[in-house]
Amino acid sequence: MLEIIVFPTILFGSLALIFGIILGYASKVFQVKTDPKIEKINEVLPGVNCGACGYPGCAGYAEAIVQNDVEINLCPPGGKAVMNQIAEIMGKVASEKEKNIASILCSSGGYVNTNFKYDYHGIENCKAVNLLSGGPNQCNYGCVFQNDCIKACIYGAISVDKTGMRIIDIEKCIGCTACAKSCPRKLIKMIPISKTINVKCSSKDKAFEARKNCGNKTPCIGCGICAKNCPYKAIVLSNNLATIDYDLCTNCGLCAKQCPTKAIIDNKKRGKALIDFKKCIGCTICAKKCPANCISGELKRMHIVDQEKCIGCEICYEKCPKQAVVMNY
Amino acid sequence: MDILSNIFVIAISAIFLNNVILTRFLGLCPYLGVSKKLDSALGMGMAVTFVITMASAITWVINMYLLGKFNMHYLQTVAFILTIASLVQFVELFIQKTVPALYRSLGVYLPLITTNCAVLGIAIININDNSSFIDSVLNGFFGGIGFTFVIILMAGLRERLDKAEVPAAMKGMPIALVTAGCMALAFLGLSGLSF
Secondary structure, eight states: OHHHHHHHHHHHHHHHHHHHHHHHHHHHHTOOOOOHHHHHHHHHSOOOOOOTTSSSHHHHHHHHHHHHOOOSOOOTTTHHHHHHHHHHHHTOOOOOOOOEEEEEOOSOOSSSSOOBSSOOOSOOOHHHHHHTTTOSBSSSSSOOOSOHHHHHOTTOOEEEOTTSOEEEOTTTOOOOOHHHHHOTTOOEEEEETTOOEEEOOOOOSOHHHHHHHOTTSOOOOOOOHHHHHOTTOOEEEETTEEEEOTTTOOOOOHHHHHOTTOOEEEOSOOOEEEEOTTTOOOOOHHHHHOTTOOEEOOTTSOOEEOTTTOOOOOHHHHHOTTOOEEEEO | OHHHHHHHHHHHIIIIITOTTTTTOOSHHHHHHSOSSHHHHHHHHHHHHHHHHHHHHHHHHHIIIIIHHHTOGGGHHHHHHHHHHHHHHHHHHHHHHHOHHHHHHHTTHHHHGGGOHHHHHHHHHHHHTTOOHHHHHHHHHHHHHHHHHHHHHHHHHHHHHHHSOOOGGGTTHHHHHHHHHHHHHHHHGGGGOOO
């Protein structure tokens, strides 16, 4: 009786002990050195795995920072706080990247400003609606208002106002791109927070079609006035649609002023520039930089801003070396 | 010549006649769980083949020189599970260090094999058949090849099924099970092979 219990116990005990020793030894011998920084950075990162940095999850980004020397300012949910912590771990200098926020590039899609092809009664899901003969909108590019973007946003930054339009709260938006990925029509673009100018249309229809289909009457008709007049060549016209290159855009607002269909929206409050004659030294920098050519004045003479033509871009205000330009709102 | 024909017989028998999945019904969990994509099916198959071969060798030694000596064959299952689990752990550590690329491509499947009954099943079948050491290892290796073969076929079928028009009630797992049944029937046709 004793043999039946004691023998196997000893045998299995020693077997397990041998395996344990081998495994313990193997884990020492075959230890893969992972940089402790990766673990640290992974702890600092917010852990939402949103993918806005372009890497698969927070762990992937942490690995990329340590091993491939990737920029440390790519985490929009973490923002400045996380970036500073990573900078401390990596011993790098933190340089903040401008936050991108989501913007819906369609002015239509509300209860009153949409033209319909048919009544839709079905699954309340943008993808499903989009599949059914190009959606219920007459415009094949516009918002189909089933609010997939709202469902995708875990921060509650998108809400519907009383006219049925989706409003993005720029305070709550962290720039994670979840809504942009959820939109089957790719209407949501990430735009730097300092840029207030949007082409609020994604229609690639020709001018006549676009005008007919748009329920909000503000389609981009591809006339190219904005592209021709942009002093920074920041607007590109392709497929009857103007798109702004935000790397080149200075947010001057000239395009929004000139757009004949009001497809380009400018959300910034614009004032008029005034030159303080006491401070002005006549250096002509402002006149050279003005995109609207509204500043006149010769070298070493005081300059004057044509109040009629001034678009309130604030470029002269920023560029004046003597702070002689005042914005008058 | 004798050795070659022996290998050939073991190969045909392990891959087609006594296929682990479709004839012995072992390792059905990864067969249905990891056969959604061709890449992952191949990874799983490779990992299983590797582990079964190693496990066949080690369990044969354990059975012969440990359990046999002390007359404790009734504790076979416990001993084999202990051995296989430790082996998989060891192999994982080893691969992680020496072939990181293989480790990354096998990913989560390697530790999953610990609980794959095909590994334990083949080890026990080898012992029950009283095979020699070489035969055991060969049987393990070709059993793994048979597993890989079937799981890859299944993954290919399921990738096509995803695009096919399947009735709503049959979508997903039901149609996969029906497919698995059809495959088992087709393999039954091979059981008439004899040498």
